[in-house]
Amino acid sequence: MLNRDEALVLINRTAHDGSAAVFIGNGLNPRALHAIADRDENFYMMGSMGLALPLAIGFSQRSKSTAIAVEGDGNTLMGMSAMALAPTARGTLVHVVLDNGVYASTGGQRSPAHAFSFVKAAEAARYQTVVSVSDGSALSKALSSAVNAQHTSFIHVRTTTDSGPPPPRVPYHPADITSRFTACFHESKAC
Template sequence: MIRSEILRDIAPILRDQLVVCNIGIPSQELHAIDDQPTNFYMLGTMGLASSIGLGLALSQPKTVIVIDGDGSILTNMGTLPTIANNVADNYILMIIDNGSYGSTGDQPTYTGKKTSLAGVAKACGCENVIECQDVDTGEVLQKAIDSKQMHVIVVKCDSGNAKMPVITMDPVVIRHRFMEAVKA
């Protein structure tokens, strides 16, 4: 499976949650598959979805799911020890690990070689770290939500991007409708 197929599979699970989605193509894919006011689409800040999601989880009680990528996590490795040391039981970091920088042309990342993001997360002190295959994502995600404990889920999948339209919604509108959804 590629990332867009995973997003299509888990869209019904995401619908009732606050979602912060990684920059570029992942946000475009989620927006095209199932746009919701509870989805915050990152349009230009690589590596910060996990940090923004953690801050959101620490500041309010609703479940926050961050959809991030291996490339973005690798550009902000400081996020994993921050997550480990600031536990928010309403926070789930789902790293879709396709072994590539998907939004910039599918250049390979080191997770396709020796680097294990699940291993890095555990070494940073994160608890409830699960590595799963793409086909198991929905089941693993639902169990994490039901547990009401912070999780880091590393989803191993194939590299590739679906052809999706660019998000034409103004970033100010995205932010406003998301903030209204957080308040609701």
């Protein structure tokens, strides 16, 4: 089984190769992604749980760029209503849930994810592609397929709870995150 950072390395590689925007939910995931590979195309959702997917959906409505929403299981459970909107995205939207079964950023308390099927929820929400993976090879294959599709994909990634010490905080103010991301995808500039 992958740990969080291993999954994020693969997600980052796919996003970079596909020139995709990444919207990453709050907690330790954006901190870890920033430490792995900071990109102007990454929107670090700081301090607002459950909003990475709605932002990615909105972005897909206004842009021709591929959007990847990355959330932990806790973030996904908090923003479940957005899953019903995901199929309204235009172009390519990839929703990735890193499911370690705990709220890692607040002390490792068990999340309700153990008794919930993200896959069944995604199928009910009518994502065109729904997969569940737990190793690097399967995740790489699923990501590659998803970013090359012209529809909405859901990838559930079972991860371990062992990811080492908490990564450093993202050093940008939310306004700076927004400014650099917006400049990157403005019509006159390509990152």
